[in-house]
Amino acid sequence: MANLKQIAAELSLSVTTVSRALKDGPEVQPSTIARVKEAAKRVGYLPNHHGRALKTGRTLTLTAVLPMETRDHLSDLLKLPLIEGMTLAARKAGYSLSIYSTTPDDDPVESVQRQLQAHSTDGLIITRLVSGDPRVKLLLDQRMPFVAFGRTDLDTAYPYVDVDNEQIAYEATRRLMDKGCRRIALQLLVPEDQGSAMRLSGYRKAMAEAGIPIDQSLIGHGMFTMESSAAWFDRLLACSDPPTGLACANELGLLGALHALGKRGLVPGRDVHIVTRDSTRLAHFLPAKIEVHSVDMAAVGRKLVEVLESRIIDPLGPVETILLKGEFDPGE
Amino acid sequence: MANLKQIAAELSLSVTTVSRALKDGPEVQPSTIARVKEAAKRVGYLPNHHGRALKTGRTLTLTAVLPMETRDHLSDLLKLPLIEGMTLAARKAGYSLSIYSTTPDDDPVESVQRQLQAHSTDGLIITRLVSGDPRVKLLLDQRMPFVAFGRTDLDTAYPYVDVDNEQIAYEATRRLMDKGCRRIALQLLVPEDQGSAMRLSGYRKAMAEAGIPIDQSLIGHGMFTMESSAAWFDRLLACSDPPTGLACANELGLLGALHALGKRGLVPGRDVHIVTRDSTRLAHFLPAKIEVHSVDMAAVGRKLVEVLESRIIDPLGPVETILLKGEFDPGE
DNA sequence: AGATGCAATCGTAACGTTACGATTATAAAT
DNA sequence: ATTTATAATCGTAACGTTACGATTGCATCT
Incomplete structure (x- = not known):
């Protein structure tokens, strides 16, 4: 499979220059950038996710922790547009979205903890907050970027998207x-x-x-x-x-x-x-x-990803909280 | 964050030995294995996904390509249990599941191709096959493990799960x-x-x-x-x-x-x-x-993952095809 | 002519992991 | 006492990427 090394060899350049050229580094000559990009396209180069993640610490993956509703399947109606909204927004921002379904007998804290430690995600979307949700504190402590769908009764500020x-x-x-x-x-x-x-x-x-x-x-x-x-x-x-x-x-x-x-x-x-x-x-x-x-659940999904994204980009920035309004469906 | 190097330093062992001990390598002394595992647990070690993926080429991620139904939201009812079935089965098998939603104006072939080349997944689940679906041929050619939800009119054998x-x-x-x-x-x-x-x-x-x-x-x-x-x-x-x-x-x-x-x-x-x-x-x-x-869509999801998993383990093994039966719901 | 600055490129190291050959220590066999 | 086999451990390299300092070539200024 095509990688930087091959492109570098083919053009008699160093791997560094190729890497820089592909991200339009200002240190690289415009003509070289063009040559590199042409070659990359020709051999079908796509950056290796894991090499990059290992080096940069960024995984370009977001994870949504979603509870399965075995009891009440009607509320699921809302979940699918939510998923669609999230996946599309994630894709647009260059992330892929991983779904972590939890069953009623999963410990929610543990499921979050596992995600944290495997370093396999850049940010978490948590849902179904409970009163005084321990996950919020845990994630804040660990400085893992996250966003919650829904509010809870905590006095600490944290990013969330909720329905008004x-x-x-x-x-x-x-x-x-x-x-x-x-x-x-x-x-x-x-x-x-x-x-x-x-x-x-x-x-x-x-x-x-x-x-x-x-x-x-x-x-x-x-x-x-x-x-x-x-x-x-x-x-x-x-x-x-x-x-x-x-x-x-x-x-x-x-x-x-x-x-x-x-x-x-x-x-x-x-x-x-x-x-x-x-x-x-x-x-x-x-x-x-x-x-x-x-409420437009696809919009909720998009907002969740957008808030999370800005959280990842600037973990110390202002804590965004978004309230989404509902609307009456247009009459027939 | 805890990694092999730290554990090795703490126990005055080499990284190699620690790595082997954690997977119960036969070359490591039982008492050492115990010490390593104890230390790993104590410091909360979890293997780094990307380091491992980079080295082994296995990502422990599966990707489901799911079309968004903007037109007919009723059929979505079936999709959520499908997603739940897939995610849970994937988790059980040690994989995480990534959802790739496609919109009607996405090119289905291109979306598959992108997944292929980024080396970010071990296997693909494709749905909504069309007549003579080009993705099947593409994936077979590239030797990317995959499974389809649904059949199509191809004379080549490929793994699928379908409803009877x-x-x-x-x-x-x-x-x-x-x-x-x-x-x-x-x-x-x-x-x-x-x-x-x-x-x-x-x-x-x-x-x-x-x-x-x-x-x-x-x-x-x-x-x-x-x-x-x-x-x-x-x-x-x-x-x-x-x-x-x-x-x-x-x-x-x-x-x-x-x-x-x-x-x-x-x-x-x-x-x-x-x-x-x-x-x-x-x-x-x-x-x-x-x-x-x-038809039990959660079962379809589970089967898809199971077939895909066996495909990944043995890419040259027999091509599994599964037909799932429907059942009458029990009367009130 | 020599020094200075800048543009363009290169080389090395590192992220965390695993594969594999090399090394050491210990016990058994000659 | 020396060899041989075995068990346990170590060291190095590599996966593909990026960060960063080093290096080169060339034009400009004193």
Whole structure:
């Protein structure tokens, strides 16, 4: 296979000059640069990744640690555009992207540690942060460039990309108000989760602006199945003053809501208005009229790589944090 | 960071001996091996990927070339378990997996070529083979270990993993017959596609066994949207002797069929029986009674890696080809 | 003429690893 | 006591690259 040595021999140059010529070194004569580049192209030279990595310490590889969702495959819908966004952005920046899938019984800290020590990556993308995530501290300590998808409750600054849950919930609530709803149900996932807290805050803000008092019974937590979701919405619709606007937490929540409505013969878009999150695909195929507020996951992937890249280039630079806004899908 | 040199210095041994001890070389005294391993563990030694790759020529990296589906995001459902299967199997075998996403305007041959020449991977997984796929020839010529997901019409032998479309269509047809259907509609994607040809063959076989003549009007091609799919099924249902069994090509096809049925007030499972492919998720959430015949994509991913691995270990060994069967999802 | 500066190129060493032949020490055989 | 075999360890080179100081040639200035 072609390498610098061969090109050097062929042109009676030193390896050094060839190396420099290929990166347009200012010390090399323009005519020599041209000759070298021509020869490199002719013999199909591509730099050897490992020789370079060994010498420079840069691997031109990024690694994304992604948890496998064996339990809830619906949320996977979001993961694929994320992967696509990351891989393409990485490629554009000259990196290749390695995917490290973790199973539920993998120790997340250990999986990060292994990546660190094998020196096989220039930067890490971590996802699914937990409260006080130990990986953040570990990576900061070791000075391994990284970026997190999501925030957690740490007082140290670290680079992350996250979805602006507050804005999303605010806009969803406002949209339901625009449809005339005043009693609006908000479905959340885990109350202790940072994202859910932000969503609640956005909801509260919209309600306060409209001068509508908060009814705690319209705020629900912890529905992870369609069944439990349906049961909750069913209970709400059964009460004396039922909600006329529903903000679903995700796709499962939407299906639960539809189920509950169907049971009572209520029609979405007429009797009740629904806004849901990140369910473009499903909502698109359902006959019901549903508004979808979603985040461009491919953009999240791109941003993750961009932040990580700038982190690698300048590890001591300002800590970038990015919040991505959601948008309503255009109506049909 | 810990390396062989440091361990050697600490134990007053040569780098060679340490290197050998860590791989249980028979030339090293057992007591020395123990000492070395203890020291390695203590200082947190992990072999440097690039030093090793440079010396041995093996990178311990596999690369999967995956096309991005900007057009039809539904089929993506199948890709995520595929990725998960591949990454986990790769990890188990001591490899890391790199994802190379290609956009529709990437030249597939060039993308493979780049991987080849950068010497940055031990093996390639290629997908979406086209008729007479030039990549197969290229990779065989260059002796780069690879495995394909899917078959194509080449007379040269090459390793692949594929889905047994013939068996799947056969079983789907049989299942509909078991429900009492005799007029069975078969929806296919692209007629010139190898997979569709095999499906047709499986359908024909089942029909022949049951002594039912083939009605060409019940075999449909090339529906890539829900709308066109709905239109086709609608036309079928409108005719004088409509089908009572529908075999849908994929999720879009299923949605089209349901749409057509709903329009005429027909109920799946009562008036018409439906079998569809790889739509577990969607079918699970729809109220309609639908049978789903699906292939375990995580298993496909695992098999791809396993075949590729054995290819790397023994490039001149027998060419493995694997056909994976589909299965009906268990009823509720 | 000799010194000075600059442009262009070269040579050596190093990154961390492994392959392989050389070397030493120890025990067994003559 | 000398040879021979064996076990254990060492030293050197190499994989392909890049960093850096050294070297060469040539024009310019005093």
